[in-house]
Amino acid sequence: MRAKVIVPLLGILSLIYIFLLPNPPSPVILKIRIFRLLLAIYTGVTLSVFGLFLQGALNNPLVEPYTLGIASGAALGVSIGILVGSALSINILAFLGAVTAATLVFFLARLSGRLLREGLILAGIIISFFASGVVFLLLVLNGRELHEIIYLLMGYLGRVPTRSSYLHLSLSSLIAGVSLFYIFFTTKALDIIATGYESAHSLGINVNRLLTRGFIIISLNVGLLVTQVGVIGFVGLIVPHLARLLVGDHHRPAFYASMFIGIGFILIADLLSRSLTTIELPVGVITSIFGAPFFIYLMIRR
8 A cells, every 4th residue: 555655656756856846957957857867766776775784684773885884985996996097997996995894894893892783883984984084185186176076975966967877877777686686585584683693593594694795795786876976875774764664674575665765765855955055965965964863863762
């Protein structure tokens, strides 16, 4: 019943997104908005489902690619790739940056002795700030404009579509589709992990292997995502909680709900980013405005 309501609402929101706000488009602007819509769908689905997986696999409601530093690590890889000057190197370095950030976060969390709880969040914040600082330094020294750096670090969907950008989005979406297919089949395991790691191990679930595969898959996809839209934070934090609030704690229905809610969340955030002021804001500014208070609320509630 809820799906019968959500899907038409998303359709109406998409039409508003393309044709109405902030003003009716010309044919050229229409093409840009359609590509922007495709980017929003890709971004909303992947970040939301990856957030759901990380929260379930780590049994921690405060984690997502942004809070774990994975997205910032990918952005650092992108900035290094920009200096090298090859599209292929940007994608590879974004993936390596994401994997390196995730590895460092786990290493630092182990040092703190609180691997699956506060240690992960603290380590993620450290890596995020460090990676973002290095990104800023590298691009400033390379003579990049300030707005380019801000849009990389805060996210931006308003790219002018080209043949190569459509190809990049198509390949990234294909890889994301395969990855989401894998995560879909881990939902039952995630339900068991929610009861405790001891129960999961006793039922034959290899949590370490699940986490390792998940981190590699998420790092690859976040790397590809960041090369196209930059770092958009808190989507993977907020949306899974909204999905569980709507459909309950079981991960399979939450998987579907996260996809739809994630699309709607990104569309609304991007609409606000280009409608609130005369200068278009990075979409990550809007998601952070919603995400930071939500993050504080979750910490207080725990």
